Amino acid sequence: MANVQTPDALLxxxxxxGDENALSTLINRHQSKIxxxxxxxxxxxxxxxxxxxxxxxxxxxxLKSNSYNEEGKFLPWVMRIAHNLIIDHFRRNKKMxxxxxxxxxxxxxxxxxxxxxxxxxxISEQVEKDLKKIINELPDxxxxxxxxxxxxxxxxxxxxxxxxxxxNTALGRMRYALMNLRKVIEKHQIILTN
Amino acid sequence: MAKxxxxxxxxxxxxxxxxxxxxxLLNYSKAMSxxxxxxxxxxxxxx
Numbered sequence: 001m002a003n004v005q006t007p008d009a010l011l012x013x014x015x016x017x018g019d020e021n022a023l024s025t026l027i028n029r030h031q032s033k034i035x036x037x038x039x040x041x042x043x044x045x046x047x048x049x050x051x052x053x054x055x056x057x058x059x060x061x062x063l064k065s066n067s068y069n070e071e072g073k074f075l076p077w078v079m080r081i082a083h084n085l086i087i088d089h090f091r092r093n094k095k096m097x098x099x100x101x102x103x104x105x106x107x108x109x110x111x112x113x114x115x116x117x118x119x120x121x122x123i124s125e126q127v128e129k130d131l132k133k134i135i136n137e138l139p140d141x142x143x144x145x146x147x148x149x150x151x152x153x154x155x156x157x158x159x160x161x162x163x164x165x166x167x168n169t170a171l172g173r174m175r176y177a178l179m180n181l182r183k184v185i186e187k188h189q190i191i192l193t194n
Numbered sequence: 195m196a197k198x199x200x201x202x203x204x205x206x207x208x209x210x211x212x213x214x215x216x217x218x219l220l221n222y223s224k225a226m227s228x229x230x231x232x233x234x235x236x237x238x239x240x241x
Contacts, residue, residue, distance in 0.1 A: 023223050039209050052211045056219045065228050065235045157198040
């Protein structure tokens with residue numbers, strides 16, 4: 001006996017009329033073709049599942065809101081929806097690329113945690129403490145310029161205005177401050193790196 | 195008899211979505227309905 005299959009158009013009609021089993025039959029009948037089509041473009045099972053789901057959500061909404069145009073065939077229509085969603089996925093992905101962990105590629109090769117470890121944090125605090133001590137040993141005029149430039153981030157023009165000296169003098173004091181710092185660091189062999 | 199040179203077709207397992215996806219869609223379909231208010235279709239989801 002020949003296996004008589006209910007046509008898609010009739011299943012769609014039944015579904016719109018309220019027969020939920022009709023949708024189940026339609027999905028079972030076409031899932032392989034639609035999912036295979038999506039997977040052939042995406043090559044990722046999870047994303048393919050998402051797109052498959054979104055495709056049928058659109059199908060359900062269109063059918064339930066009676067906006068389905070019966071002129072076309074059901075499968076090509078669903079395929080077109082899937083195709084449009086695949087394009088949307090690639091457009092979105094172009095703006096925000098998705099990286100997946102594979103054997104050859106590790107996400108940590110492009111991602112890193114820049115925050116300091118406890119050990120590095122302690123070293124950094126120590127370095128800052130040492131540096132402050134050395135700076136305090138500088139002559140007052142040099143120390144003033146260095147603190148204003150490095151810690152208060154003032155320009156040499158602003159420093160010259162605040163200290164009442166010319167820009168060249170401020171630059172000279174900064175130069176001597178740095179030279180003196182280097183001398184002290186070299187002489188006492190202070191390590192100021194993290 | 196002529197020799198067939200073409201390779202034997204490999205058995206391909208059909209690609210299907212996860213059962214959970216299908217189950218979600220069927221449940222979504224059952225829960226979802228449209229209420230017509232004048233010319234507007236309002237989408238509702240039953241809990």
